[in-house]
Amino acid sequence: MKRIGVFLCWCGSNIAATVDIEETMAAARKMPGVVYVDHNKYTCSEIGQAMIREAIAAHRLDRVVIGSCSPRMHENTFRKTVEAAGLNPFYLEIANIREQCSWVHKDKLTATEKAISLIRTAVAKAARSEPLFSTEMSIERRALVIGGGIAGIQAALDIADAGFEVDLVEKEPSIGGRMAQLDKTFPTLDCSACILTPKMVDVAQHGNINLITYSEVEKVEGFVGNFTVTIRNRARSVDMEKCTGCGDCYAKCPSKVDSEFEMGLAKRRAIYTPFPQAVPNKPAIDRANCRYFTSGKCKVCQKVCPAGAIDYEQQDQLVEKKYGAIVVATGFDTHKLDNYGEYAYGKHPDVITSLEFERLVNASGPTGGKILRPSNGQPPKNVAFIQCVGSRDKAKGNPYCAKICCMYTAKHAILLSEKVPGANAFVFYIDVRTPGKDYEEFYNRAYEECGATYIRGNVSKVFPDGDKLVVRSVDALSGALVELVVDMVVLATSVDARADARELAQKLSITTNAYNFFNEAHPKLRPVETQTAGVFLAGACQGPKDIPDTVAQASAAAVKVVSLLNKESLLSNPTVAEVDIKLCSGDMSCLAVCPYGAIAEKFIEERHGREIRKRRVAEVNTALCQGCGACTVACRPGAINLKGFTNEQILAEVDAICL
Amino acid sequence: MMGQSEKLQKIAAEALEQGQVTMVLGWCKKDFWWQAPVAFITDPASAARLVWDPFTVYNPVKYLLDNHHCHEKIGVFVKGCDSRAVNRLLQDRRLEREKVVLFGVPCDGKTDAAKIKAAFPGRKISAVSRVDEKLLVDTDSGTETLPAAGYLLDKCQTCRHPNPVVYDVLAWEKVEPRPGVDDARFVRVAAVEQKELEERYAYWLRQFDRCLRCFACRNVCAACNCRTCIFDQAEPRWIGKASDLADTLNYQIIRAFHVAGRCFECGECERVCPADIPLQELNRKLIKDINEYFGEYEAGLDPNDKPPLGTYRGEDPAGFDES
Amino acid sequence: MRYSYYPGCTLKTKAKVFEDTTLQTARALGLEFAEVEEWQCCGALYPLNTEEVFPLLSPVRSLAQARAAGCTKLVTLCAGCYNVFRRTNRTMRSDAEVRGKINGYLEEDYRGQVDVVHYLEILKNDVGFAELAEKVSRRLEGRKIAPYYGCLLLKPRNEMDFDDVENPTIFEDFLRALGANVVEYPYRTECCGSYLSMANEEVAATAVGRILTSAFKNGAEALVVACPLCKYNLEEYQKGFREAAGSPAAGIPVLYFTELLAEALDVREQDGQ
């Protein structure tokens, strides 16, 4: 039989005025296992805590029940009290007789009756409590950042500046990401490259940052503080040690393909750096388009390379590394326009996407920063901008708002007025959304000062008509039908999650929403954490966002990483799930409902007569388990139990309440 | 032309001879004309014991749980319902697909011996055989012919998957589901739903008052495949041992809940119940609700899908006040 | 291959040439079109409300007959019939409530087992345009032809699943197989006014005018259609259009695609033969 001590707190008059302490004490004395009952004016005071410690010693108590305020208030305080007296801190149970009794009931008789019941329930639970222990886990003091766009760059720099080593993995030959493709940035119109490239150089030069380009994450194992990540270094066919970045190779390379960086508006070579300011400024061979790799002949780059850096024999390398924390910053894709035949994209060269327009405006772009019609190289006189292409469209595109298009379209209209004097911008919109510092003013500028005409109506169809384009819509505000003849149509393409986001989410045991954006742990209060401890999010991989938000989130993620890596060690949560392998059928129903990937299958060996049989059972990774208990209900044979909230305890509580 | 039993015998004998499997589970004939118990055949010569007759209703699949350790590979004859039991065990990871060879047997419905007996009161029956849609009943006063459709087991009258949904070999051509099975599926559930609340409680009390807690419903069920059933545990004791009606209700509610989204409607629980408790009315109620709330789902068709209670959608509706 | 063939009212009367050239060309291509025995008018329009179910009886009756005759595909020509049949079939597959009502009334058990196809789809998928091109004996070399899709073949987008709604290609591919020069013009899927020509002629006339102008500006010498009503509108208002605008766009012949097919396969029989 357990030796349970019950301590009732008056909380001044907060409890004692409504609950008859004497009567409650008398009732508690009769409860099974209760050997000592006492009371105190303020149990949380030092005097009150001392009384408990002394009673534990004097009466050899092995379980403690305190009737007081909510456990959400003082559970930790009293756990420490109990621990100081030499008991396991989880031998404590609190009966909430203040918030859930004295404060909400007026009648002393029934309130006392309820308080007794609450004490009895806590006693029943305490009698079945088991000692619980946290385990201490070491931390690998290095971080991995996946994705080398502005989010990944910012996170890597912040973590590295705090003194921790960072590996920055980028799948392209250079870091820079989407921001490197942009011309100006809203709402200040500062040049994207001017603010980004210094950061890229910082990354390359930072002693704590190890840049791993042309590489991808292959596998992630382990848990917070102790991740083991396998990285695939794709064969670059260029020896990074030897290459000086002189550029002779791509000047001579005979095979030309559409440049991804230029959105197909210009060509690049098969051996290439994506753009002139690339970091590292060392090329890679795109083997699918390389003459040597496709036909076995050529080797021009090898012949011209003064450093002897070309290596056709390179193979993909799998490298295993350890990290304490991971930041995911993989960015976004632009929406495919296959479902939008009505806009004649791909049918007429002067219908372009917003990112293509961005390249046209860019001084280092295919036209040297001149806005020219792809069809004839002439500057356009009239340009239609169509908003929400693939956004806010549950029938054919994304039902969500892509968040950035209103602002970048205002920017495009402003840039058009600056670069092509006399040109007219017509912006077709459903709603204009400009929440953000200085954003509304920026939008105002587009139509007030830069002459953009905003038309409230979604464009229904673009008809190519000779070398012009006819844009048909309606201005819903005036009710006037609109039919404009323009020289260029710019489609504000929506923002999609990366095509491989779901795959990466699986590797990281994090979840995505219906549109494959990674889920944060809490939409308001834990915006950069994921529900997998130690994995953090930055930038558009979590949802469409602009550069300021992206950078803010990246720095926030970096702080989370730094505060994690700064810890001496991690203490595991002791109230975790536990598998009774005798009862486990190995059907892994528990695994299906675990939000943390904390359950894995393992095989145990059992002797059956002469034979050894292997049997599948579930195993809980206590470092990952957060103790929700969803698994315990999914498990039909009740083989998985939750420490601190066991089946035995809860059934005993039910029985005690209904006594 | 080879008879259906002979076809099964040939399949089993060949599989054993070629060493493809070391044991075959099928059906054989023993003491009574109305029974065709599961046979465990380990040598080709005994394959001749196998039969396919109006009473091969038993599901051999659950026996795999006890036997798959001892054999490299086991061959199993599976009707539509049995094949879904295979998927049940596969999804529950209680069986590995590579360890079994499935001999699919399209099934045109099994016969209810009790109905046959009732049709010939006072007459002694020695054998019943089936030819297409006719039953030939040998009685002490000559052979009688009955329409097979009128003497089906209740569970076969609502069978939507008479053909195996997973198999390696098919014994013969597939059959068409009986007309109207879709409409019949929830007829009994709807009838109970129609009753008034108190009437419903009284109805179920009447049913479960007969329950002996013999656990036959659980033991026959391929979805009840836990190594140790929660109701067999001593600590914690989830239900009382004595035969209290409240404990019986507890057992039956939790049993039904444990097969929610997993029951593949073979109807064996109801068929084997010695007290004739209409357990399908409970199981199918849960299926009906899951379909209505969370989208159509049929268990035992694809071992790789997610059972409805093991997954969710953010926009799921709730069967309670969400305000 | 054997197909159930549903001609529809118009092909038996005003659009006889459509049916004749269809049957001639099918025969030449080795396709067996077996006319549904007791067909009735399809209703011309698929009901656009939740209350009307019985207009589906007629098409389902034909579909059930096709199934009873052992056909897996039912072919239609008129875009109106095709639209009604295709959508009816889809409803019978997916809507248990409607299915129950219709089957209950007809005492049938039809669940959409038959596929509804358009002749163009047969040419594309079952014959194959590459194979068709080989069978052409009189290539339409140099003929500048503008395909006109109209609405009913393509829309509604998620119900018809015939081709890309905004950028369809089946007509163009068909014409190329016959050796014709395909005229691309942006109005090929714009509505011709449909039944407005019965009650609001000026509306239909204007719609037709735009289509013809666009086709003509892009060099069309003939228009090809799959719908008797489109053909009627495009021809009927060409005259008025000419008078009004004096446009040379008038006088563009409007042909059924089967007429061109018959010509290319050289199987066109003259009337009365």
Next chain:
Amino acid sequence: MSVKPEGFEPLIVAFCCNWCSYAGADLAGTSRMAYPTNVRIIRVPCSSRVNPSFIIRAFQRGADAVLVAGCHPGDCHYHSGNFFTRRRFTVLKQMLEYMGIEPERFQVRWISGSEGAKFASVMNNITAEVKSLGPNRKLRDAR
């Protein structure tokens, strides 16, 4: 119908998730929002910890009603727990009604940590509803 004894005070067992509904109950307390004494709360980490067996056991032992309360969907502290709760108890609730248990006897509600007033009003309502139903005899032990 059960006979309603004079002055019947129902016993209501409530399972509240620690992060939302239990916090909501505490907030009702700190805001001094009065409600009847009939409810007894069992604290669980998440509503997905609540096993249907616990509910049936409560009825068996004499509870007149059982409430399961959790975070609003999308706000679960453990990300997805209450989505499973929703599916499980949608099924269980319909089943209990189907078996003739009054719908008021088993309720599931979403109560956030900021909804002290909602907690109190749910308690008021459920107590009133069950009072008018009278004591529960269904599913109850014979003893």
Next chain:
Amino acid sequence: MKVTTDKINSNLIKEVEEVSGQKVSACFQCAKCTGGCPVVWAMDVYPHQILRYAQLGLADELLNSKTLWICASCQTCDSRCPREVDIPKVIEALRLVLLRARGGNYLHPNNLPARVLENAPQQGLVSAFRKYAR
């Protein structure tokens, strides 16, 4: 034209939603339907306005609108609608409400020109009478 609480709260939306099976309230007035309508120039109330009027309960304006008889159900609009509203079905519902409430047919065979009766294909005649008469 005036919007009042009574109009907004009237049964019109409900009735239209029931008959059409379409969610009128889903429309967010992007007006893509109107922009692409091939016969919009002949309408007095544009397609996006039809939905807006229905949302606001402007029954008289809707039921007196020429648009109900101009729409050719070509389904260009709903094939592009980002909110998955089948607008021709909404218009059809209004047409039915009107034909039911007011009786009388919009089109009568006697009113058709002989030229049309003689030359038009059956398909056209059947369609027109299904649309314009009860």
